[in-house]
Amino acid sequence: xxxxxxRRIRKTKKAMTDALARLxxxxxxxxxxxxxxxxxxxxxxxxxYLHYRDVYDMVEQLQNEIFEKxxxxxxxxxxxxxxxxxxxxxxxxxxxxxxxxxxAKVLIGKNGDATFVDKLKNALKEKCFYNFSKxxxxxxxxxxxxxxxxxxxxxxxxxxxxxxxxxxxxPVEMASFVEKxxxxxxxxxx
Amino acid sequence: xxxxxxRRIRKTKKAMTDALARLxxxxxxxxxxxxxxxxxxxxxxxxxYLHYRDVYDMVEQLQNEIFEKxxxxxxxxxxxxxxxxxxxxxxxxxxxxxxxxxxAKVLIGKNGDATFVDKLKNALKEKCFYNFSKxxxxxxxxxxxxxxxxxxxxxxxxxxxxxxxxxxxxPVEMASFVEKxxxxxxxxxx
DNA sequence: GCAAATACTTGACAAATGTTTATTAAACGA
DNA sequence: TCGTTTAATAAACATTTGTCAAGTATTTGC
Numbered sequence: 001x002x003x004x005x006x007r008r009i010r011k012t013k014k015a016m017t018d019a020l021a022r023l024x025x026x027x028x029x030x031x032x033x034x035x036x037x038x039x040x041x042x043x044x045x046x047x048x049y050l051h052y053r054d055v056y057d058m059v060e061q062l063q064n065e066i067f068e069k070x071x072x073x074x075x076x077x078x079x080x081x082x083x084x085x086x087x088x089x090x091x092x093x094x095x096x097x098x099x100x101x102x103x104a105k106v107l108i109g110k111n112g113d114a115t116f117v118d119k120l121k122n123a124l125k126e127k128c129f130y131n132f133s134k135x136x137x138x139x140x141x142x143x144x145x146x147x148x149x150x151x152x153x154x155x156x157x158x159x160x161x162x163x164x165x166x167x168x169x170x171p172v173e174m175a176s177f178v179e180k181x182x183x184x185x186x187x188x189x190x
Numbered sequence: 191x192x193x194x195x196x197r198r199i200r201k202t203k204k205a206m207t208d209a210l211a212r213l214x215x216x217x218x219x220x221x222x223x224x225x226x227x228x229x230x231x232x233x234x235x236x237x238x239y240l241h242y243r244d245v246y247d248m249v250e251q252l253q254n255e256i257f258e259k260x261x262x263x264x265x266x267x268x269x270x271x272x273x274x275x276x277x278x279x280x281x282x283x284x285x286x287x288x289x290x291x292x293x294a295k296v297l298i299g300k301n302g303d304a305t306f307v308d309k310l311k312n313a314l315k316e317k318c319f320y321n322f323s324k325x326x327x328x329x330x331x332x333x334x335x336x337x338x339x340x341x342x343x344x345x346x347x348x349x350x351x352x353x354x355x356x357x358x359x360x361p362v363e364m365a366s367f368v369e370k371x372x373x374x375x376x377x378x379x380x
Numbered sequence: 381g382c383a384a385a386t387a388c389t390t391g392a393c394a395a396a397t398g399t400t401t402a403t404t405a406a407a408c409g410a
Numbered sequence: 411t412c413g414t415t416t417a418a419t420a421a422a423c424a425t426t427t428g429t430c431a432a433g434t435a436t437t438t439g440c
Contacts, residue, residue: 006386006387006438012387028305031246034427043389045427045428046390142358150345150348153350154340157346161339168332178340188367188370235397237417239398244398
């Protein structure tokens with residue numbers, strides 16, 4: 001097999017995903033129905049249920065696809081001996097976002113999904129927390145936890161703003177600005 | 191009339207709200223049904239529809255109640271001649287959160303509602319943007335917009351973390367820390 | 381190509397959701 | 411207190427959702 005899924009599955013999944021994306025431009029997730037998705041995707045309503053439990057389950061699975069790419073970026077940028085790898089990592093993240101802007105906008109933007117944002121925060125926590133404390137030479141504490149929450153939410157917020165404003169600035173510019181914000185913020189511990 | 195709503199309305203709304211709060215302890219909004227709410231609240235299922243269009247509409251209306259209180263706090267703390275009012279404002283916000291922690295946790299937390307968070311950001315934008323630029327003596331720009339998004343999302347994130355970790359630190363402590371983060375962050379423009 | 385596997389469709393079904401109408405009960409105001 | 415107003419109920423109804431069994435069509439591996 002050329003991919004790991006039957007071509008029919010790829011096709012119907014694509015049709016459903018496109019339909020969902022189109023619907024999400026109009027209205028929030030909570031009043032998008034399976035019937036509508038099936039209608040726009042031009043598939044039988046029953047077919048939807050062969051792949052997803054409901055609309056929320058569908059969104060969750062789409063999230064996971066982005067997650068995987070995202071995790072890879074973070075894993076590839078563990079802080080090394082002398083450089084903290086923060087800037088190149090951020091550049092790649094902004095690139096990932098721009099390459100998947102349709103879906104990304106849906107997930108972290110206006111009509112987005114709080115559960116996704118929460119999962120993103122937790123993933124970042126697991127992945128970056130240790131790196132962060134290493135970069136800043138700070139050992140974990142309640143204060144650090146709060147600083148961390150502030151920083152991660154801030155980053156997601158700035159990404160969302162960037163996506164929703166048409167991504168005018170380049171990934172490099174954004175990465176540079178965000179790095180500055182993160183590093184500046186860390187001086188609350190100085 | 192003693193309040194602005196019929197006593198019967200107050201009673202059934204309270205019953206429904208309590209039922210919703212109880213259900214939200216168990217599971218996320220998207221699989222809470224009207225039937226369940228009506229059952230726990232011990233009212234006729236049809237009665238629910240006399241007040242709300244669906245479960246999401248119910249949550250939205252509850253949100254607005256918090257919004258009103260929140261807006262009042264912000265309005266009451268416009269920057270004055272010599273003091274910026276940021277710290278006392280933050281203290282009151284953390285107090286508001288702790289007084290409504292059940293609902294607040296639901297709205298900005300894990301199983302929260304992205305639409306609410308988005309509305310909150312927009313409200314903050316309208317209310318605070320001008321104040322912010324005044325406090326920091328910076329005139330509006332793309333950079334400032336991004337800084338603003340970062341800061342607002344960061345604040346909401348830290349509030350969420352505080353709520354979900356049992357609100358161990360006092361509102362005053364939190365306000366002081368958040369103020370420090372905001373002011374420190376603003377030095378990216380220096 | 382062909383057989384086996386499996387994805388999709390159709391149509392039917394029970395359960396849940398949302399709407400409506402007539403009726404009952406409670407709250408309000410004078 | 412009494413008449414008026416308005417909210418809640420009950421019960422029936424149409425629509426939507428989620429599930430399933432049987433048949434059709436497509437893909438895959440050989």
